[in-house]
């Protein structure tokens with residue numbers, strides 16, 4: 001065991017000890033005194049990465065590829081990495097896909113690439129003092145990376161805080177990895193007949209094709225079991241957010257009796273006890289709006305998405321849709337040069353919120369941070385990320401889309417060139433498996 005491995009154990013042990021103090025006495029003073037024990041910089045740069053998801057772990061590895069000196073610490077609230085990509089395949093019962101396929105341990109790459117990972121939750125950022133505070137302690141930083149993914153916002157479905165908790169518990173979104181996924185899988189497997197609703201979030205959200213892909217594979221599962229059951233997708237948009245042609249074709253041709261797509265449906269309220277959705281249906285042809293209700297037997301309520309509260313609380317600029325604003329064409333916060341934003345938390349650029357995009361941006365940002373620490377030109381704005389996003393429309397066929405980001409000199413904006421591949425093909429299913437194996441190997445091996 002080398003010095004850094006010992007240090008890793010040391011930091012984990014500190015976290016455990018502090019948790020015990022917290023649990024044993026639990027007074028605010030106790031918590032404060034633990035949190036006030038700031039771990040100072042020791043004549044070295046320290047990069048703190050908040051969030052060890054697809055973006056954060058990629059940044060950690062890529063800093064290390066170009067800089068071996070700085071201390072790199074990932075702080076992650078969950079104690080397991082459970083992937084959202086590939087989860088729809090598991091929900092839909094795709095042959096050969098197991099829950100284990102979604103689970104990874106970041107300790108292996110932490111050891112290979114020599115970064116520290118701490119299982120803790122960041123509760124505040126003091127930008128003036130350059131200190132982050134977790135439930136168990138505080139850390140000074142030289143540079144900070146926020147890769148905190150998404151939080152749910154149920155208010156756009158007319159649910160108050162208490163109702164939001166109930167919706168989360170009874171009808172989990174499963175738009176984050178972990179126990180929500182286990183509950184959704186159980187719901188699908190236990191469903192015997194009736195209406196299973198999936199709500200598409202309002203506004204900008206993680207993985208635009210995911211609700212439609214999920215609907216298609218669940219419908220396929222119901223069909224394969226010959227259930228008297230139907231998936232109903234309720235969408236505020238006129239058509240699916242992405243790959244609309246391919247999804248609508250699949251819905252029409254493959255799942256006529258098993259799937260119903262309701263577009264232009266603006267959810268105003270959900271009665272969680274009566275299992276009823278109240279929505280406004282915009283009939284664009286007749287230019288009229290009608291008030292409708294939909295009663296369901298079970299549901300996967302996917303609410304709107306927003307950035308972590310940490311951003312707002314620490315005074316970082318947000319975009320109008322509630323995500324992090326960055327300084328074009330960089331990944332630095334609009335109002336703090338020492339803070340980088342990577343992954344789904346970013347609102348400025350028209351990038352789809354995907355693991356592939358988070359990974360591609362993480363590679364770029366990791367190198368930029370390393371170059372900055374090395375006192376070299378970070379070459380910001382010289383490379384732009386790419387994305388490919390596969391969606392299954394049945395147990396073994398799919399469609400896909402690619403994105404290439406670029407800087408448009410004419411108006412100084414970062415834009416995205418999109419290409420759709422919407423013929424329903426078996427080869428896309430094979431490509432999905434290869435893509436997933438590739439990205440997870442890159443991050444976890």
Ligand SMILES: Cc1cc2nc3c(=O)[nH]c(=O)nc-3n(C[C@H](O)[C@H](O)[C@H](O)COP(=O)(O)OP(=O)(O)OC[C@H]3O[C@@H](n4cnc5c(N)ncnc54)[C@H](O)[C@@H]3O)c2cc1C
Pocket residue numbers: 050051052053054055056075076077078083084085086087088120121122123147148149150174175176206207210308310342343344345353354355356357358388389390
């Ligand atoms: C059903 C579904 C299917 C998908 N399929 C695909 C796909 O096929 N291809 C694709 O490219 N993308 C897909 N995605 C999208 C992909 O999951 C996300 O875009 C990706 O996870 C974004 O990475 P991230 O690092 O920004 O966020 P995350 O991976 O969510 O990581 C954020 C991490 O930050 C941690 N965190 C948050 N706040 C704190 C805090 N205060 N302290 C400590 N830790 C904190 C969280 O616990 C979390 O682990 C899918 C998403 C869903 C929901």
